[in-house]
Amino acid sequence: xINRKLLFFALLFHLQNFSPAAPCCGGTANIPxxxxxxxxxxxxxxxxxxxxxxxxxxxGGVKYRKDNDRxxxxxxxxxxxxxxxxxxxxxxxxxxIRKSRSRGNTSSDSMxxxxxxxxxxxxxxxxxxxNSWQPRALCFVSATLPTGRSLYDAKELYNxxxxxxxxxTLSSGVLFLKMxxxxxxxxxxxxxxxxxxxxENDLGIxxxxxxxxxxxxxxxxxxxxxxxxRLGLSLSPSFEQATQTEGVFSGKGESTKxxxxxxxxxxxxxxxxxxxxxxxxxxxxxxSKNVPLNRTLALLFQTRWER
Amino acid sequence: MKVSxxxxxxxxxxxxxxGCGQKGEELGLKAETRSCPLYFPSENLCAEISxxxxxxxxxxxxFAVFFWNKGTGSATGPLIDPISQVGAFLxxxxxxxxxxxxxxxxxxxxxxxxxxxFTPGNWEVYIQLKNxxxxxxxxxxxxLDD
Numbered sequence: 001x002i003n004r005k006l007l008f009f010a011l012l013f014h015l016q017n018f019s020p021a022a023p024c025c026g027g028t029a030n031i032p033x034x035x036x037x038x039x040x041x042x043x044x045x046x047x048x049x050x051x052x053x054x055x056x057x058x059x060g061g062v063k064y065r066k067d068n069d070r071x072x073x074x075x076x077x078x079x080x081x082x083x084x085x086x087x088x089x090x091x092x093x094x095x096x097i098r099k100s101r102s103r104g105n106t107s108s109d110s111m112x113x114x115x116x117x118x119x120x121x122x123x124x125x126x127x128x129x130x131n132s133w134q135p136r137a138l139c140f141v142s143a144t145l146p147t148g149r150s151l152y153d154a155k156e157l158y159n160x161x162x163x164x165x166x167x168x169t170l171s172s173g174v175l176f177l178k179m180x181x182x183x184x185x186x187x188x189x190x191x192x193x194x195x196x197x198x199x200e201n202d203l204g205i206x207x208x209x210x211x212x213x214x215x216x217x218x219x220x221x222x223x224x225x226x227x228x229x230r231l232g233l234s235l236s237p238s239f240e241q242a243t244q245t246e247g248v249f250s251g252k253g254e255s256t257k258x259x260x261x262x263x264x265x266x267x268x269x270x271x272x273x274x275x276x277x278x279x280x281x282x283x284x285x286x287x288s289k290n291v292p293l294n295r296t297l298a299l300l301f302q303t304r305w306e307r
Numbered sequence: 308m309k310v311s312x313x314x315x316x317x318x319x320x321x322x323x324x325x326g327c328g329q330k331g332e333e334l335g336l337k338a339e340t341r342s343c344p345l346y347f348p349s350e351n352l353c354a355e356i357s358x359x360x361x362x363x364x365x366x367x368x369x370f371a372v373f374f375w376n377k378g379t380g381s382a383t384g385p386l387i388d389p390i391s392q393v394g395a396f397l398x399x400x401x402x403x404x405x406x407x408x409x410x411x412x413x414x415x416x417x418x419x420x421x422x423x424x425f426t427p428g429n430w431e432v433y434i435q436l437k438n439x440x441x442x443x444x445x446x447x448x449x450x451l452d453d
Contacts, residue, residue: 152404152406157365157367158424202410203437245403249398249405251398254403290402
């Protein structure tokens with residue numbers, strides 16, 4: 001018998017881990033909200049509040065921000081998913097982001113839509129009956145739309161109006177889930193490719209050529225006494241190749257590397273509703289490179305409709 | 308003994324002469340850089356930027372750029388307009404992000420570059436002359452404390 005309760009919890013965890021972590025430079029791919037179990041559709045609202053406490057320079061290490069340098073972001077992310085057939089599903093992800101930064105007596109803030117995600121999922125390995133070793137597997141393909149202004153298009157002080165990467169991105173990946181008693185284990189592997197774009201002005205044409213990227217997630221959770229509570233931990237690395245430029249300036253930027261550790265507590269309110277609180281920390285494992293490092297607290301609410 | 312003293316004198320004289328020569332070259336280079344901070348060989352022009360606001364990461368920065376003929380002018384004049392189109396852009400040295408400020412001509416040989424938004428870190432401020440396919444660009448380094 002499949003423990004559907006644990007499945008809801010485990011999937012909730014993935015939602016938070018892949019919300020945009022570093023909207024300015026690095027960031028991660030847009031992993032879709034996936035339907036598990038016997039639901040025809042689901043809606044998830046995630047509110048997160050994070051603060052940039054340090055930078056990971058290009059040559060590694062950690063450079064902490066000064067006390068009077070406060071950069072924060074609040075994100076409301078709405079995810080809707082519905083089944084298209086027994087094993088196929090589609091979903092959309094809409095992030096609304098507010099970013100602010102103050103240094104001494106100067107401050108700047110901006111709010112707007114981030115990069116929208118469109119996703120298709122397929123349950124490649126269903127778990128219709130109990131199997132001691134075979135995990136459940138969900139494959140997905142996602143398109144990220146450059147609806148959030150990028151660093152190249154930002155106009156405000158401290159680039160607070162940069163809420164996206166500025167590229168069309170196609171991602172593909174697979175999520176494995178396995179329940180063993182009160183424990184659940186997850187492994188997610190994702191790869192993506194962003195497509196080039198051009199900025200044209202009086203100086204000529206600046207062609208931006210992004211590269212490949214990838215991300216992963218390793219998570220485990222336990223539901224004490226198989227009750228309505230779940231405690232979880234996860235680790236998620238992500239990598240992004242450097243963006244090359246041609247035209248006005250021919251050169252290459254720097255690649256980014258980001259590691260996020262997270263702890264989560266979830267509560268299943270009833271069959272159709274669940275809540276989750278997630279704390280994520282990008283300083284816990286200090287091997288990131290060329291990204292701002294954030295600490296974030298997120299609250300998730302999910303409601304589901306049965307088939 | 309006499310041989311040793313003479314040798315030391317010769318050695319000291321050699322180092323003094325060679326050291327002096329090096330200093331002279333450095334001074335020459337510095338003078339050259341001062342007289343022509345940014346050189347554009349496509350039009351044999353020199354240019355210099357002068358900050359009007361900033362450079363700062365905490366407020367929009369602005370500078371003026373002056374052009375003159377190498378050898379016949381200086382930053383104080385006479386200034387001349389380049390034949391090529393004048394442009395400017397900013398590049399963050401660490402990670403390669405590029406932004407485009409606003410540029411407009413204010414008087415003969417003088418252009419104003421405004422709406423510059425730096426973030427803390429190291430930057431390269433590029434001045435570009437573009438005439439068809441021919442592009443000539445030079446940059447000034449800017450370091451802003453974080």
